[in-house]
Amino acid sequence: MSEVTMHRRNASSRVRADPLVAVLVLVAVAGVAGFGLGPSARDAQAVAFWLLLTAVHGCFAVVSAQVARTGPVANRQLWLWFTGAGAAFVVGDVGQLVLVARDPQAPAALVGAQFQYGFIAVGMVLLITGLFRHPLGEMTGSTRARLRLDAATVLAAATTFGLWLFEVPAGPRDAGWALGLAVSLLVMPGVFLVAIFAVLRLLRSGRTPFSRSSGILGGAAAILQAVLQTVPGSVYLDPRFTPWLLAGNVVASVLLALVARNQQRCGQHAVRPAGREQPRHYSVLPYAGMAAVWALTATVLLIGGLDAHAWVVAIGASVTTALVVGRQVNAFRHITELLHERDELTARLTRLAYHDALTGLANRGLFMRQLHEGLAAGAVTVFLVDLDDFKPVNDEFGHATGDQLLIEVARRLRNGIRAGDAVARLGGDEFAVLMTGLSLARGAEVVDELTAALHGTVRIGAAEVPLRASVGMAAGRHGEHDPDSLLHAADMAMYAVKEARRSLAGSDLR
Incomplete structure (x- = not known):
C-alpha cells in the first residue's frame, strides 16, 4: 500500500471519527426519535425543540467563526457572513425560549413568534448575502446581470408558492400585525430556494468555497428547510403532524451545522474533492421555477376560478415570466457580443495568416x-x-x-x-x-x-x-x-x- 493511499485513509478516518459530528448526528437521530416516535405534551415538545435548535445553531455559529479564522483567506469573508447568520439564529432561539418559559401553551411557543421570525429572516439574509458576495472569479457584467436575474426569478417563483400557501396572521390590524405580516412574508421558502440556487452556482463555478460533501449537505439543508417553510402554521399545530415537522426542522439545522464542521475538518486534513466539474454557464432552476408557477396558475384557475388566490398566483407567474424574458434578452445580447467578437477575431486571424506583420502587405x-x-x-x-x-x-x-x-x-x-x-x-x-x-x-x-x-x-x-x-x-x-x-x-x-x-x-x- 502506498504512502499516499495510507495518508488519504488516515485523513478520512480522522474526519469520520470527529466527536462533534457524532454528537450532531445523535441530535438529529434523537430529534426524529423523540418527536416523531415518542409524542409528548405540547409544552415539553416546545422546550425540547427550542433547546435543541439553540444548541445546534450555536454550534453552527462557533464552528463558522473558527473556519473564518483558520480557513483559506479567499473564503474567510463568506464564513464571517455565516457566523453572523448563526448568531442571528441563536438570538431568535433564545428569545423563543423566553416566550416558552412564560407561556408554554401559547401557539407561538411552538411555531415561533414574530421576534424569532425576524431573526430567522436576518440570518437567512446574511447567509444569502455571503453566498452571493463570494467571488466567482472573472465575471463579465453580462454574466453578473444574468446571475442576478436568475436569483430574482427563483425568488419570485418561490414567493408565489409561499403566498399561495400563506395564512394571514390573526390579531388586530395594527403596526405590530403589519410587522409580523412582513416578517412572515420574508421567511417564506423563497429565501431558502435562493440559498439553494446560490449553493448550486458556487458548486458549479470554478472557485467554489465548499468541498463537495459540504455543498451537498448545504443544499440538502436548504431544500429541507424550504419544504418545511411552505407548511402553514395551522398544520404545525395539528398534533398529527407536529412531531414530524419539529423533527424535520431539527434535522435541517443539524445539516447546516454539519456543513460548517465538515468544511472545517476538510481544511484541517487537506481533503479535497476528487475532481472538479467544468463550470456551467447556465442554470435550469429559473426555468423550472417559471414552469412550476404556470402549472400552479393553471391548477388554481381550474379548481377555484379567478379568485383572490388566482390573482396572486397569476401576478407571480407574470413577474416570473418577465424576469425570464429579461434574462433571455440579456443572454441574446451577450450572444450577439460574442458573435461580434468571434467575427473580429476571425478577421484578425485571417489578416495575420495572409499579411506581413511588419509592413501590412500581403504575404x-x-x-x-x-x-x-x-x-x-x-x-x-x-x-x-x-x-x-x-x-x-x-x-x-x-x-x-x-x-x-x-x-x-x-x-x-x-x-x-x-x-x-x-x-x-x-x-x-x-x-x-x-x-x-x-x-x-x-x-x-x-x-x-x-x-x-x-x-x-x-x-x-x-x-x-x-x-x-x-x-x-x-x-x-x-x-x-x-x-x-x-x-x-x-x-x-x-x-x-x-x-x-x-x-x-x-x-x-x-
Missing part, C-alpha cells in the same frame, strides 16, 4: 493565391523587387532602422500601383507586385518607375539610409505559365538586373 501565401486567380482570369505581369545592399543597412544602422526602411519601401510600392493591383512582401527584403492588362512596353516603364521610386536615401531618425532596388519582370497568361514558374521567371529577371549592375560597377572601377 507570400496570399500573393500566390492572387497570382493564381489572376492567371485564371487572363494575362498578368509580375514584378519582383529586391533591395540592394540591405544587410549592410542592418549592420551599420541596426535592425530597427532596417525595419523602418522596409516599411518605407512598402509605402512607396503601394503608392506606385493602380487600384486592383497587388503588392506583397515575400520575405526578408524581397517584394512582389502583380498587375493585369499591361503591354510589354508599359511593363518596362513600370520597371523604371519602381526602380526610380526605390532609389536615393531615406531619412530615418538622424540617419540618412541608402535605398536602391533591383526589379525583375515576367509576363504570362493562363495555359502558358503557372504561378511558380512565372514568379521564378521574374526572379531570374531580377537577378539578371543585379548581375548587369554589378558588371557595370566592376567596369567603372577598372
